[in-house]
Amino acid sequence: MGTDFKKRTRSAVERHSDALVALSHSIHAEPELAFREHRSAAKVADLLEGSGFEVERGTADLETAFTATYGSGDLVVALCAEYDALPEVGHACGHNVIAAASTGAGLALRDLADELGLTVKVIGTPAEEVGGGKVLMLERGAFDGVGLAMMVHPAPYEAVAARSLALTDLEVRYTGRPSHAAAAPHRGINAGDALTVAQVAIGLARQHFEPGQMISGVVTRGGAAPNIIPAHTSAVYDLRADDLDSLTGLEERIRNCFRAGAVATGCDHEVVQVSPPYAELTPDQWLADAYRRAATELGRNPMSPEEEQREKIGSTDMGNITRALPSIHPTIAIDCGDAVNHQIEFATACASASADRALLDGALALAWTTIAAASDADQRARLIAGAVGAS
Known part of the structure; x- marks a missing residue:
């Protein structure tokens, strides 16, 4: 991976940092439940559309889903943006951070798309907490042609390939x-x-x-x-x-x-x-290793693979995506004291300076992982060949 690409993506994330933090805080301030995330989806889609992405709203016949696309390369990367909240405790799972981090990764990769032969997709995926938005979108073709999919989730700890149920x-x-x-x-x-x-x-x-x-x-x-x-x-x-x-x-x-x-x-x-079944996470090992290197270089300290196997991060419809195509769902640590996901104290932490730093680091780590995959001839070929719907 060229040093120049890394510097340029870092510069891009820094350049957009104010807008990304504002996006995270705005989604956090107006929590919306599954399939009702009209304001949240619009905030993400509008920012990307204003930055040159071609936006399709209502993807897969879901009102609060969207697909924002930039570039036309043969390697298609999907950055999944979640933005639904929980009843009573709001953004106590930090989906505002997820949405902003995926948006940031998309913006960071935008100017490299032609050089790296990428098609960059930021896919707005509603209803993760209940409803299985990604499962429905996968079944309805929203991930067709995608070679790799990624997102990063805030948590009390840093993990690259933790298990889910x-x-x-x-x-x-x-x-x-x-x-x-x-x-x-x-x-x-x-x-x-x-x-x-x-x-x-x-x-x-x-x-x-x-x-x-x-x-x-x-x-x-x-x-x-x-x-x-x-x-x-x-x-x-x-x-x-x-x-x-x-x-x-x-x-x-x-x-x-x-x-x-x-x-x-x-x-x-x-x-x-109530919802389609969520599969367990089966992260792609090569992408996980690339993300681990990126996160470590950014000063993050992910737990060891052995420690990760002892951790369970609940359940996610991203598990279904990992079974369909090479994907990762790392967690990124925020300062939350003794709080854990789905507690009101964690919701408060998801609009803190630590969460803001996490979303920027997460965006950059996702971008660097994409660059690593696009720059490795063998991995690039593997991911293109394994894309959903590839013949």
Whole structure:
């Protein structure tokens, strides 16, 4: 990788630093939930469009997705920009930093696209927290022709190829019959009891989960009033496992727990899959090694590969992308004290000076990783040949 390319991308990130930090803070200040990120998507797309990218809005028939493209080279790099927030705690997963870092990497690579034979795509990917935006976009062709895909995610620690868990989310709905809870309880069919039986069954099943399997959930409907036998209840559960195969076995067990609630009480029930399943991350080793070198040169201190295997970063729809084409999903550390992702204190840290530094370093590390891949003849050929839809 030429020193000149590195200097030029560093200069570009520095030149755009004020705009990138402002973008991150603006998204952070107006958190929007999955598939409703209209302002956030527009902020990212508008900045790229104003910088010479050709922008397609509503990619893959998703209102808050977009694709911003610059260049026409045969090696296509996708920089994934997430920008959805969490209910109640806002940007407690730092997607504002992700969006700004991918935008910064795109801007840094823009002026090198012709020299490196690149097509640079910043792809706005909504609904990572729930909804599986990347899965839908992958299935609908948004990543066709892409040779490598990358993003960088803020966290309390620095990791290049940490593991994630496969995920599926299920909503169970019970339907019984209402009645007066004191005068005629025998005339009711209690959907609250059905949910309680299911919860107890799940609690007992945990003893027998395979290593790596886990479940968490919330009751979304518990009844209308204490003097009415509940006729309708519901809950949403996240099921996770080390990989999709293990997840399939866990899902069968949990569906039986849901069925037990219905059988025990006489309720009807249905189970709805909320999002498409998320696969576990399978990062590309060569790209991960290139990113590690870049991050280290920038003064970052990623944990060792051995340490990374002991860490799990939850679940992400980027896992599906890594299974379809060479991709990486490193984490970048921010100063957040004892806080972790999905805590309000972490949300506060994601608009701090440390987060601002992380997004600029992350943008540069992604750009340097792309340059390394584009400049290596063997890797370039591998990535072009392995692009989604390549013949």
